[in-house]
Amino acid sequence: MSPRKIGVTEVALRDAHQSLMATRMAMEDMVGICEEIDQAGFWSVECWGGATFDSCIRFLNEDPWERLRTFRKLMPNSRLQMLLRGQNLLGYRHYEDMVVDKFVEKSAENGMDVFRVFDALNDPRNLERAMRAVTKVGKHAQGTICYTVSPLHTVEGYIEQAGRLLDMGAESICIKDMAALLKPQPAYDIVKGIKDTYGADTQINVHCHSTTGVTLVTLMKAIEAGADVVDTAISSMSLGPGHNPTESLVEMLEGTEYDTDLDMDRLIKIRDHFKAVRPKYAEFESKTLVDTNIFLSQIPGGMLSNMESQLRAQGAGDRIDEVMREVPVVRKDAGYPPLVTPSSQIVGTQAVFNVLMGRYKVMTAEFADLMLGYYGECIGERNPELIEQAAAQTKKEAITGRPADLLEPEWDKLVEQAQGLEGFDGSDEDVLTNALFPGVAPGFFKTRKDGPKNVGKTAEQLAKEKEQASGAAQAVREPIQYKVTVGGRSQTVKVEPA
Amino acid sequence: MSPRKIGVTEVALRDAHQSLMATRMAMEDMVGICEEIDQAGFWSVECWGGATFDSCIRFLNEDPWERLRTFRKLMPNSRLQMLLRGQNLLGYRHYEDMVVDKFVEKSAENGMDVFRVFDALNDPRNLERAMRAVTKVGKHAQGTICYTVSPLHTVEGYIEQAGRLLDMGAESICIKDMAALLKPQPAYDIVKGIKDTYGADTQINVHCHSTTGVTLVTLMKAIEAGADVVDTAISSMSLGPGHNPTESLVEMLEGTEYDTDLDMDRLIKIRDHFKAVRPKYAEFESKTLVDTNIFLSQIPGGMLSNMESQLRAQGAGDRIDEVMREVPVVRKDAGYPPLVTPSSQIVGTQAVFNVLMGRYKVMTAEFADLMLGYYGECIGERNPELIEQAAAQTKKEAITGRPADLLEPEWDKLVEQAQGLEGFDGSDEDVLTNALFPGVAPGFFKTRKDGPKNVGKTAEQLAKEKEQASGAAQAVREPIQYKVTVGGRSQTVKVEPA
Numbered sequence: 001m002s003p004r005k006i007g008v009t010e011v012a013l014r015d016a017h018q019s020l021m022a023t024r025m026a027m028e029d030m031v032g033i034c035e036e037i038d039q040a041g042f043w044s045v046e047c048w049g050g051a052t053f054d055s056c057i058r059f060l061n062e063d064p065w066e067r068l069r070t071f072r073k074l075m076p077n078s079r080l081q082m083l084l085r086g087q088n089l090l091g092y093r094h095y096e097d098m099v100v101d102k103f104v105e106k107s108a109e110n111g112m113d114v115f116r117v118f119d120a121l122n123d124p125r126n127l128e129r130a131m132r133a134v135t136k137v138g139k140h141a142q143g144t145i146c147y148t149v150s151p152l153h154t155v156e157g158y159i160e161q162a163g164r165l166l167d168m169g170a171e172s173i174c175i176k177d178m179a180a181l182l183k184p185q186p187a188y189d190i191v192k193g194i195k196d197t198y199g200a201d202t203q204i205n206v207h208c209h210s211t212t213g214v215t216l217v218t219l220m221k222a223i224e225a226g227a228d229v230v231d232t233a234i235s236s237m238s239l240g241p242g243h244n245p246t247e248s249l250v251e252m253l254e255g256t257e258y259d260t261d262l263d264m265d266r267l268i269k270i271r272d273h274f275k276a277v278r279p280k281y282a283e284f285e286s287k288t289l290v291d292t293n294i295f296l297s298q299i300p301g302g303m304l305s306n307m308e309s310q311l312r313a314q315g316a317g318d319r320i321d322e323v324m325r326e327v328p329v330v331r332k333d334a335g336y337p338p339l340v341t342p343s344s345q346i347v348g349t350q351a352v353f354n355v356l357m358g359r360y361k362v363m364t365a366e367f368a369d370l371m372l373g374y375y376g377e378c379i380g381e382r383n384p385e386l387i388e389q390a391a392a393q394t395k396k397e398a399i400t401g402r403p404a405d406l407l408e409p410e411w412d413k414l415v416e417q418a419q420g421l422e423g424f425d426g427s428d429e430d431v432l433t434n435a436l437f438p439g440v441a442p443g444f445f446k447t448r449k450d451g452p453k454n455v456g457k458t459a460e461q462l463a464k465e466k467e468q469a470s471g472a473a474q475a476v477r478e479p480i481q482y483k484v485t486v487g488g489r490s491q492t493v494k495v496e497p498a
Numbered sequence: 499m500s501p502r503k504i505g506v507t508e509v510a511l512r513d514a515h516q517s518l519m520a521t522r523m524a525m526e527d528m529v530g531i532c533e534e535i536d537q538a539g540f541w542s543v544e545c546w547g548g549a550t551f552d553s554c555i556r557f558l559n560e561d562p563w564e565r566l567r568t569f570r571k572l573m574p575n576s577r578l579q580m581l582l583r584g585q586n587l588l589g590y591r592h593y594e595d596m597v598v599d600k601f602v603e604k605s606a607e608n609g610m611d612v613f614r615v616f617d618a619l620n621d622p623r624n625l626e627r628a629m630r631a632v633t634k635v636g637k638h639a640q641g642t643i644c645y646t647v648s649p650l651h652t653v654e655g656y657i658e659q660a661g662r663l664l665d666m667g668a669e670s671i672c673i674k675d676m677a678a679l680l681k682p683q684p685a686y687d688i689v690k691g692i693k694d695t696y697g698a699d700t701q702i703n704v705h706c707h708s709t710t711g712v713t714l715v716t717l718m719k720a721i722e723a724g725a726d727v728v729d730t731a732i733s734s735m736s737l738g739p740g741h742n743p744t745e746s747l748v749e750m751l752e753g754t755e756y757d758t759d760l761d762m763d764r765l766i767k768i769r770d771h772f773k774a775v776r777p778k779y780a781e782f783e784s785k786t787l788v789d790t791n792i793f794l795s796q797i798p799g800g801m802l803s804n805m806e807s808q809l810r811a812q813g814a815g816d817r818i819d820e821v822m823r824e825v826p827v828v829r830k831d832a833g834y835p836p837l838v839t840p841s842s843q844i845v846g847t848q849a850v851f852n853v854l855m856g857r858y859k860v861m862t863a864e865f866a867d868l869m870l871g872y873y874g875e876c877i878g879e880r881n882p883e884l885i886e887q888a889a890a891q892t893k894k895e896a897i898t899g900r901p902a903d904l905l906e907p908e909w910d911k912l913v914e915q916a917q918g919l920e921g922f923d924g925s926d927e928d929v930l931t932n933a934l935f936p937g938v939a940p941g942f943f944k945t946r947k948d949g950p951k952n953v954g955k956t957a958e959q960l961a962k963e964k965e966q967a968s969g970a971a972q973a974v975r976e977p978i979q980y981k982v983t984v985g986g987r988s989q990t991v992k993v994e995p996a
Binding site: 183184185186189212213214216217220221235238239244245247248250251252254255256264268271289290291292293295296482483484485486 | 681682683684687710711712714715718719733736737742743745746749750752753754762766769787788789790791793794989990991992993994
């Protein structure tokens with residue numbers, strides 16, 4: 001019997017650098033290796049969406065739509081894949097349905113093939129429109145389950161959720177384990193349950209981060225249970241808060257009933273390319289290698305450091321343990337949302353407020369909105385007293401309907417807004433860019449003509465830093481101006497190596 | 499059905515710091531956490547042997563026997579475990595049988611429980627005496643298979659090798675995967691094969707490094723096949739060229755038919771202890787995170803960097819690719835030895851010589867000895883022409899017997915040698931220390947009274963380095979008074995940033 005082929009989604013061009021280096025990688029550092037990636041045999045290449053859009057215009061002076069078109073041109077044989085936050089698109093609020101349609105349409109037009117659509121609360125009503133929009137333009141709509149752990153989350157519940165996604169027209173199901181919480185046995189059970197319930201031909205993609213050190217085993221058990229495609233990152237862009245190494249997956253399967261059919265010679269070229277690139281972005285790197293605390297606290301690393309800096313800013317850096325004990329309380333009151341952007345920030349900040357000022361003495365506006373249903377529904381019931389308190393505080397009513405139903409058509413207004421901006425190029429793409437990041441896009445439009453910036457360090461800078469670090473003891477390496485005082489008289493003096 | 503209990507050997511106190519920080523960890527940085535380790539529920543605690551003995555006297559001015567006695571005292575409830583290089587003991591030559599007996603006897607007397615005995619060539623004749631010595635003193639003799647990959651190494655062959663170890667009286671079998679080459683499927687097949695052939699109650703321990711990123715999956719499949727004990731390192735002392743994280747193993751098994759019964763609260767304390775210790779030894783750390791090249795080249799990372807520095811010393815740093823192609827040729831000629839100390843150095847250096855001077859134009863003394871059988875037998879036939887050349891060059895005869903059979907009784911001579919040394923304390927332990935490292939022990943005996951050194955950095959040093967690195971460009975950051983002498987005239991000068 002020939003081995004069953006396991007598809008692989010390579011995430012080096014998107015989630016890997018988002019997770020490892022704060023999404024800072026410049027297009028310039030990616031274009032040179034796209035041909036090899038295109039030929040290596042991946043099921044898809046994740047290269048857009050998530051935080052890359054924001055990062056392009058905020059830090060890199062780069063047009064994200066141009067980035068997508070470039071990837072399309074350089075990887076003509078690959079399925080390009082993106083991560084889409086449902087009704088939030090790539091922004092941080094809900095958008096009205098026509099904007100969702102437009103965004104999907106334009107993404108498809110510019111080259112996107114596979115849309116991985118998720119919602120932080122797993123509320124299907126926040127996915128539905130985006131899923132339908134993808135299907136309408138004839139692209140691959142991947143319905144996503146955000147995996148989390150709570151007293152209410154069960155294998156059966158996840159299987160049912162997969163059913164709802166299939167009902168929406170999902171061409172595949174993604175199990176998204178952004179916090180590396182998915183252990184081998186539940187992965188096996190969920191994948192097998194979905195296959196058993198909805199048919200063996202239901203495509204299942206498994207996305208795990210590697211933070212807890214366990215999830216390559218998770219991928220193995222998911223594959224044994226029938227998973228079709230798994231996400232990995234080339235080894236030089238892997239591990240820590242990132243993903244499992246692509247080459248390790250390939251080697252892991254040798255001799256088993258499964259095979260990736262990836263081209264190892266090309267993988268080595270891809271690995272060597274990013275091995276050279278990675279040090280350029282060292283200053284943006286997280287120091288975490290493996291963190292099994294997440295299993296105990298349910299608190300992902302990024303959320304923890306966020307809460308710590310909030311506490312320090314209040315001179316309460318020593319109260320992190322109290323906050324960590326408060327997080328489960330707040331999460332329960334909110335109905336056990338998965339902790340992922342933006343719910344992780346909302347829950348974490350409220351926990352900090354509770355510790356500093358007394359439990360729910362002050363409610364953040366975002367937490368109030370969460371309690372009132374403005375982000376959607378969670379798996380659990382929300383604390384009714386807190387809903388009342390939130391309503392009283394914000395003078396808003398609790399809602400039970402789909403949040404986006406409250407929105408008026410807004411496309412024409414968004415067009416008008418964009419038209420008033422210097423550097424606006426008249427395209428729908430620019431309208432969408434401004435709609436997603438109205439605080440950043442106007443500045444970007446103005447400076448766009450200057451072309452992309454690379455915030456990574458050059459080889460020369462790296463060499464110099466290395467030299468400086470090694471010679472730190474030797475004080476003066478280049479001309480420096482000093483103020484020197486001798487006998488009460490001050491003078492400016494230039495000192496340089498003799 | 500209650501889950502099957504999986505034993506865990508914690509390697510933080512030995513192999514972890516040997517693999518991650520060149521065996522430099524001072525006893526001072528370990529004693530404080532021994533009580534927690536003792537209580538956490540490990541099957542055994544690896545804490546002695548390997549390179550620690552050498553490192554103690556060479557770098558740390560510490561008596562390795564005293565280290566063992568301290569561990570014994572601090573961990574009264576644990577099986578203490580060591581790695582023993584068969585007839586080589588912890589040194590780099592074969593020792594006569596009585597010396598082997600003495601070493602094992604003294605190790606047991608000072609507190610050792612489990613002796614993991616291996617030979618770099620997997621030649622059973624190099625293990626036999628040590629195994630018998632362990633059994634004689636009533637301790638646990640663990641027979642070891644060094645795992646490697648070659649056209650001659652098969653699952654069946656490893657199963658047969660396990661049988662030979664059991665015949666020698668092995669109380670358990672260790673599959674030792676020092677280069678992280680053991681993939682999940684062969685691990686499953688070997689473990690299952692041993693259990694099927696020799697009975698389900700045959701204890702199997704699996705030791706994997708994590709260099710290739712695959713081996714936590716390997717441990718999972720080994721456990722599914724029946725493995726009884728696996729080796730891990732607490733997460734803050736794990737990964738890279740080290741081992742899989744202990745906590746990740748625990749979490750990996752949740753919900754499965756297997757359980758470690760380890761005490762997670764204590765694991766967290768152990769983790770936090772070493773998290774604080776590790777930065778002190780940063781200068782000794784390898785930079786490798788994951789390296790799947792090993793699968794392609796069979797060349798472990800340590801061996802590669804060794805060959806590279808040999809080449810650079812000859813001004814031929816650009817010829818590493820040629821050497822990497824030469825290694826398989828040399829390995830085949832030598833009968834496919836596993837590449838592990840010392841065979842990796844012997845094969846690697848000969849490959850370098852072949853590239854620089856022409857194939858076998860010059861044979862190293864060690865390679866000649868290997869070809870003549872002085873290290874023992876390999877799995878494959880050695881190249882007969884090269885055996886002849888080695889004999890002609892060294893004027894020695896090829897041997898087929900057990901190398902140690904050539905040795906005369908040497909204990910009395912070793913006692914006499916030690917007695918002539920300043921600082922010798924008259925004990926058999928000191929005789930053994932000098933027998934193992936005659937080039938280092940005399941110096942150590944002289945300085946022993948000064949007490950152990952800690953080569954790690956102090957918290958103050960680390961803080962200062964950090965400060966220097968961050969402000970490296972600007973030499974003088976706060977007012978400093980200097981005494982400056984120009985043309986014989988001194989003046990006090992104050993310098994501050996302008």
